[in-house]
Amino acid sequence: MDKLWLIIKREYLTRVKRRSFIIATLLTPLAFAVFFVVVGLIFQYESDDSKRIAIIDEGNVLQRSIKDEKNLYFKFVDVELDLLRENFGEFDYDGILVLPKVKDLLSKNYTVYYYSDNQPTLDIESLIRERVREGLKDYKIGALQLDPRQLEALDTRVELDPEPIDEAGENASQLTGAIAAGIGGVMGVIMYIVVFIYGMMVMRSVMEEKSNRIVEVMISSVKPFQLMLGKIIGVGAVGLTQVAIWAILIPVIVFLSTLVFGFDSQTHMEMAQNSAAADFNPEDTEAMIALALEEFRGLNWWMIIPLFVFYFLGGYFLYSSLFAAVGSAMGDDLGEGQSLTIPITIPVVIAFYIMIVAIEAPNSSLAVWSSIFPLFSPIVMPARLAFSPPLWEVLVSMVVLAGSSIFFVWLSGRIYRVGILMYGKKVTLRELGKWMFYRD
Amino acid sequence: MANSILSLDNIVKTYDKNIAVDGVSFEVPRGSIFGLLGPNGAGKTSLIRIITTITRADSGTVYLDGEKLGGSHPEQIGYMPEERGLYRKMKVGEHLTYLARLKGLSAPLAREKIDYWLGKFEISDWWNKKVEELSKGMQQKIQFIATVVHQPKLLILDEPFSGLDPVNTNLLKGEIHQLKEEGVSIIFSTHRMEQVEEICEHIVLIDKGRNVLEGRVKDIKNHFKKNLYRISYSGELPDGLESRAEIVEQTDHNITLQVGEQGQSNHLLQYLLQQGVFIHSFNEILPTLNEIFIRQVQGEN
Structure with a gap:
């Protein structure tokens, strides 16, 4: 036990103290922050050349009022269009907007004309259309002598609030599904990355020890299994450390960068909504965000986080032990052993795709069964956790995963002890299978 | 034990x-x-x-x-x-x-x-x-x-x-x-x-x-030795030498002889001295481990 602890300590400390680890751990959140800032800046970017547009409102549709935009100025003019066009160069206008008289108040179509040397850009075009539409609406309301409040009432927003049959059940709001899918997706992706990054780290480290020839010195002091287990635990602890640091740093840095650069997610939403030109109400977004935050807080984090850590460890142990076994069989040449890693990577990739489907249909039989199957469950189950799956499913999945992890660590240990002493031989999968049954 | x-x-x-x-x-x-x-x-x-x-x-x-x-x-x-x-x-x-x-x-x-x-x-x-x-x-x-x-x-x-x-x-x-x-x-x-x-x-x-x-x-x-002796001398070797020991190798004033048993080396030396040969050195040649090693390993083949 003492020796195992010594091995774990060495594997952990040498990695954590390495400059590359510190850089990767700190730079990744920074990269996230830079990403957010860049995306924010791109969204914030607005055309910097200002445009002046003359409006000839023949039917007085807008009643001489239109809001100016940043870099876009409107001016109502009472000049004839022909005169304006002939002398276009002398006026300092970029375009002339002509609003003809409304002939039929009940027509759903209305065409305005835009005279310019340049094609109107997309945002200008949609902005003009939107402004004219609003003005025309008010104009029609006045002309048809309608009651604006009655009109408003016609446009009812319908919401769907899921309620449990059982009164004691948790009340979910309309956002629960979306939030759970988001969290599930993030967790599934993290698990996928964890399995690959740290599993590969274990494999490389095993290969290094073997090609370094330190391994024979090591196993004259400790059992091969202790060495493998110590390495897996040590690297796993490195992984947990890194993920924990990211879990704290990424939100902090993203939050700080939004403060510094003075924009937030709400602006993004506004932008998105603006361009969609839907009828948009800022109060609605605020309410949505508040609701989402409430939902987010309302999730059973005391259940989700420990379970996430459990699946992190279970999946990590299972896969990294397999990577260790493969690493022990490889020689100095990484390319040569590539074919041996394929049988490990395939289930991981399949699990990833099942995870994506499982987020959309978290209670489908595919999702349920693959969250019990141990090669898939470490990636699929965390993605389902936010949907509060039935307790029995979680328990069965946990028991199966724990059992299989122990089994795979044991099995890999049997391959490992033979593999690390085998040199200069190209190994096939069949041989790996034989090694399991070698005597000590 | x-x-x-x-x-x-x-x-x-x-x-x-x-x-x-x-x-x-x-x-x-x-x-x-x-x-x-x-x-x-x-x-x-x-x-x-x-x-x-x-x-x-x-x-x-x-x-x-x-x-x-x-x-x-x-x-x-x-x-x-x-x-x-x-x-x-x-x-x-x-x-x-x-x-x-x-x-x-x-x-x-x-x-x-x-x-x-x-x-x-x-x-x-x-x-x-x-x-x-x-x-x-x-x-x-x-x-x-x-x-x-x-x-x-x-x-x-x-x-x-x-x-x-x-x-x-x-x-x-x-x-x-x-x-x-x-x-x-x-x-x-x-x-x-x-x-x-x-x-x-x-x-x-x-x-x-x-x-x-x-x-x-x-x-x-000792077990693998062949009772070989190298003698470095001056003067003439007696003709009767061949009946007393087998000549393995002979170069200018150096000769390697094999005797039947260990004790016979004394007799050989005595005989040479009596015949008036000047003896500069008289050494037993023991096999090197290398020779034994090669003989054992190749002998198996």
Whole structure:
């Protein structure tokens, strides 16, 4: 036990103290922050050349009022269009907007004309259309002598609030599904990355020890299994450390960068909504965000986080032990052993795709069964956790995963002890299978 | 048995269908330097791995200091494999501490022993150097320290001098002899026969998984000697010489003769002196271990 602890300590400390680890751990959140800032800046970017547009409102549709935009100025003019066009160069206008008289108040179509040397850009075009539409609406309301409040009432927003049959059940709001899918997706992706990054780290480290020839010195002091287990635990602890640091740093840095650069997610939403030109109400977004935050807080984090850590460890142990076994069989040449890693990577990739489907249909039989199957469950189950799956499913999945992890660590240990002493031989999968049954 | 530090009894080890060790038995006398010899692929490494508890024999028993080999014994054995390496990214001090602690030393004791050995090799200032900064010869020193730092009863050195320059080879030889004086038993595995002759008192020769020869170096040499004598002389050799001894080789004033029995060398010398031959030197030619080794291994074929 003492020796195992010594091995774990060495594997952990040498990695954590390495400059590359510190850089990767700190730079990744920074990269996230830079990403957010860049995306924010791109969204914030607005055309910097200002445009002046003359409006000839023949039917007085807008009643001489239109809001100016940043870099876009409107001016109502009472000049004839022909005169304006002939002398276009002398006026300092970029375009002339002509609003003809409304002939039929009940027509759903209305065409305005835009005279310019340049094609109107997309945002200008949609902005003009939107402004004219609003003005025309008010104009029609006045002309048809309608009651604006009655009109408003016609446009009812319908919401769907899921309620449990059982009164004691948790009340979910309309956002629960979306939030759970988001969290599930993030967790599934993290698990996928964890399995690959740290599993590969274990494999490389095993290969290094073997090609370094330190391994024979090591196993004259400790059992091969202790060495493998110590390495897996040590690297796993490195992984947990890194993920924990990211879990704290990424939100902090993203939050700080939004403060510094003075924009937030709400602006993004506004932008998105603006361009969609839907009828948009800022109060609605605020309410949505508040609701989402409430939902987010309302999730059973005391259940989700420990379970996430459990699946992190279970999946990590299972896969990294397999990577260790493969690493022990490889020689100095990484390319040569590539074919041996394929049988490990395939289930991981399949699990990833099942995870994506499982987020959309978290209670489908595919999702349920693959969250019990141990090669898939470490990636699929965390993605389902936010949907509060039935307790029995979680328990069965946990028991199966724990059992299989122990089994795979044991099995890999049997391959490992033979593999690390085998040199200069190209190994096939069949041989790996034989090694399991070698005597000590 | 009581006088043996290590005793192997009918060890068998097979890999898949290959028999690596096929019923080997030998005893390593306590406090001796013992040569484990054999051509490549003879089963030396397999045997060493069994002794160091890296693998287990299919059948047969190993006794270390009278006890059946078991889980606590690695701490009493120091093993320097032929293919040896170190963690390149670790510092020398850290690395030695790690290996010493894995051999069961407490942290302060490990520190004390490492300081002693670094001091002995006059490399105390290497503590904070990274292994990858060291030359191959320097790394060998670190590996040697790692092998002996926990004061093992039994030291197993597999080709310890490979890659060492003559100065460091001598240094290491000195250390090996000193450890022997301190009562450490040493198994020395190599196929460099001149080193075996210089260092070892006992040997065992393994070929194709079996031991073909075992015993004291002196006894083995005597056993294989052919009663050859080289004489360097001046004057004329008598004609009757051929009836008394067989001439093996004759050059200018040097002759190699083979006599029937050991005692006859005296008669031969007497006869030559009586015949008025001037004798400058008269030496018995003992076979080198190299010759014995080759004869044994090829004879099997």
